[in-house]
Amino acid sequence: MAWRSSGSSNAALVENLWTNGLLTSPAVKAAFQRVDRAHYAPSAPYEDSPQPIGHGATISAPHMHANAAEALLALVAPAPAPAPGRRPRRVLDIGSGSGYLTHVLAELAGEDGVVVGVEHIEALRDLGERNMAKSPEGRALLESGRCRFRVGDGRKGWVEPSPREGVPGVGGHAAEAPGAQQGADAGGWDAIHVGAAAEELHEELVSQLRAPGRMFIPVGGKEGWDQYIWTVDKDADGNVTRKRGYGVRYVPLTDVPGAAGGRCDYDSDLYYE
Template sequence: MKYEREDLVEKLFNHGYIKTEKVKKAMLQVPREEFMPPETRPYAYFDRPLPIGKGQTISAPHMVAIIVEKLDLTQGMNILEIGTGFGYNAAVVAEIVGEEGHVYTVERIPSLAETARENLKNTGYFNQVTVIVGDGTLGYPDKAPYDRIYGTASAPKIPEPLKKQLKIGGWLIIPQGSRDYFQELVSVLRISHDDYKVQNLGGVAFVPMIGEHGWPED
């Protein structure tokens, strides 16, 4: 599916979702089909979210590009992801931060976390990504502070633990708003110990972020 991947990445670049060579290179390198259930792999390079089971989805490629561009990643960064899914987003981020960086990703559903570990191992990212089963709204304080934190699900408001686990000068990118409808993608810059700058990046639609500082389970 290499040619389909190249065609999609070129379209995302031409439409302005991909803006930098590092993000373009990462999305060309990571095989999205390897992070999907067998039944949806034929649609891996359609630009839309697709189900991965347990009520969860793999994000549309253009949304992955938007978030990764907004994170402004560089090699060697310490990253926290909330919502592993099958591991695709984490692999793209790991491709950019390189072997000197690391991605810690928290997934609340054990079966998805286990599949993500297998996918990351099979694609060569296992040593760069650590998958943790737990409540992502609490973050992962063991490896804090983080240069960047991002969420792949929407919270009712920005979880305070995630803000506190950012480095000074670090960025948090997360959807927030309604549980069932459209939300806003926001960026949070930690200016000092107690000061943050929040910016609205536009409307999005994500599955809910379940947890103590997120939405309750149904």
């Protein structure tokens, strides 16, 4: 039903995604309603299709963002009545591109959550920040440190200091908590979203998942026709399971353009089954 989900406004797009069963959780639907795609897509923002954003990258089709958010919901959104002492949610968005899904995930993560978008091109990192700053809600997320954009090699994951709740640091970056726990689980991620296709499931990413944690990642060759969405789950005991899902076509998770094996300019991430 993806091809029928386009709308004339953000509200209409989200409602069509909901009607067609591409959004199924009220929490995810509400997050999509709070983030206007017009701030992130360069043209025809309410069409359910991917669009190029420069540097060989795309903003994914809304139905793909919906599918990713739904898949990660349980590990991103806080429980309605969180247990005392529950650690804040930490979410990593690799290949954050336009910043659209980064913003949606930050809306889902709650007031004590932290979402970090990582891009390997500085111009795309800056694009995500500029796009998010177009709305009062986005500016508040950036200024509080609840949402941040970084430049780095996403294939190696990302290490970000654990924030002290409610205390932003210099430039809106949250300060590290005194006496913060050490180790991959303390500084790891409840959920990892990868927005470009990896040639393999990088163990660095798996190791950075908290227990429990989940990763949503397209994996496959650079040609795009043998790519599939994989979900990788780590349970509370640290046991890892991997499940291959539907076929997709994403830009590859590779080096900066100009380097060997740089990103190709695919223009589609529509799934097929």
